[in-house]
Amino acid sequence: MKGHIRERSPGRWAIILDVPDPETGKRRRKWHSFAGTKRQAQEECARLVSLIRHGGYTEPTKTTLASYLDRWLDHVKTGVSPKTHERYAEIARKNIVPLLGDVTLSKLKTERIDAAWTKALESGRRDGKGGLSPRTVHHMRRVLIKALNQAVTWEMVAKNPATASKPPKVERKQMGAYGATTTAELLEAVRPTRIFVPVLLAVLCGLRRGEIVALRWRNIDLERRTIAVVETAEQINGVVRLKETKSGLARVVSLSSTVVEELRAHRVRQAEEQLRLGLRLDDDAFVYAQVDGRLVQPRSLTHEWSRITAKLALTRIRFHDLRHSHATQMLAAGVHPKIAQERLGHSTIAITLDLYSHVMPGMQEDAAEQVDAAIRRAVKPA
Known part of the structure; x- marks a missing residue:
């Protein structure tokens, strides 16, 4: 040699x-x-x-990162969900390629990648109005690592230079949430609008946006006061499809008397509305639907929420934060975390505890007192 x-x-x-x-x-x-x-x-x-x-040599290639990412996106398309693939493609083509796309794989070094992350944080927005958030750059790094791991497998590069790149520090974002008083004000404010029922299901039942859009009347048992959450709606490139829930598991959510009454009234209004169009409401119909009964796009619900709440004198939060409001109100009221996990549809109780332990009142104090009391009983003389 x-x-x-x-x-x-x-x-x-x-x-x-x-x-x-x-x-x-x-x-x-x-x-x-x-x-x-x-x-x-x-x-x-x-x-x-x-x-x-020693068998570790990889022949140099003139393939640029941009062309390689296109090949990689085609390769992973069948191995991930359509929504995940859409997100990979958006990050790769709109965020990574403008910074590193013209670099050949053989010349892509960790130093160059770190410089790209720095530039993205400073001036990475496509509209020229500043840099990208640390969380977005963190996602860019994860996608690049995943893509280049495949390049190592294909023996196009000897090692993955993105693995050693320094990830940006991502601060945990404080979740927005309404208290009971603000929730009551919100429900009264949106009652005359079409998003009243979606808001009700999010803030009093903890349903996700996609679960609300996919909910049908056959999934609701008003006599037993339950909702069966069995699927969710996902929007990809303007096309909506129904699929299994985020955790992959169906769940049953119990309804309060308030929610039952509101859903009964909503079904009557919806039936009358569709009857005027010559349509008959049946159990297969969507609970939250367009006037003619068609499926609503999840993003349309978000846009309508933003439009309506912009006119209200309430703290602005995301629609998804209504679900957080339900969780925090439950746990602050002393509801057991296991019950909260079941209502929210988290795959494990650890997720619930990690997200919401800070709102459980007196957990540390109660734990200390209970351990102390147990020890006192154990050492108490007979």
Whole structure:
């Protein structure tokens, strides 16, 4: 196994390697460009020769990161959900490619990637109005690591340079939530609007946006006062599809008397509305629907929430934060976290505790007192 260097210009070197062809056994020459001193070029040549001998050598490729990411996105399409693939494609093509897309895979180094993250934080917005959030850059890094791991598997690069890049610090965002008084004010304010029932189901039942959009009357038992949450709506490129819930498990949510009364009244109004259009409301109909009964796009619900609440004298929160409001009100009232987990549809109680333990009153104090009381009873003389 041989290799030597040749000076092309001051500080620029060609590293020429004799690489055996795995099929014919004949030697082929592979050229690598290198910038640095002669000593550094010799060391790099020795390193590459060592990789060839020990089976770790990867032939240089002229494939740019942009073209590689397109290939990778096609490869992973069948292995992830359509929503996940849409998010991968958006991050790769709109965020990563403008910063690193013209770099060839063989020349993509950790230093260059770190510089890209810094630039993204400072001026990465496509509208030119500043930088991207640390959370967005964190997602960019995760997608690039995942993509380049596949390049290592395909032997297009010897190692993944994104793994060693420094992730931005992401501060945990404080969740918005309404208290009981504000929740009551909100419900009265949106009662005349079409989003009243979605708001009711989010803030008093803890349903997610997609679960509300996908909810049908057959999933509601007003006599037993329960809702069966069995599917959710997902919007991809303007197309809505129904799929299993986020946790992959169906759940049953008990309804308060207030919610039951409001749903009864809503069904009557909806039936009258559709009857005027010559339609008959049945159990297969969506609870929250367009005037003609068609499925509502999840993003349309979000836009309507933003439009209506912008006119209200209430603290602005996201529609998803109505679900957080339900959770915090439950736990602050002393409801057991296991019950909260079941109503919210979290896959494990650990998720519930991690998200909401800060709102459970006196947990630390109660724990200390209970342990102290147990020890006192144990050491109390007979």
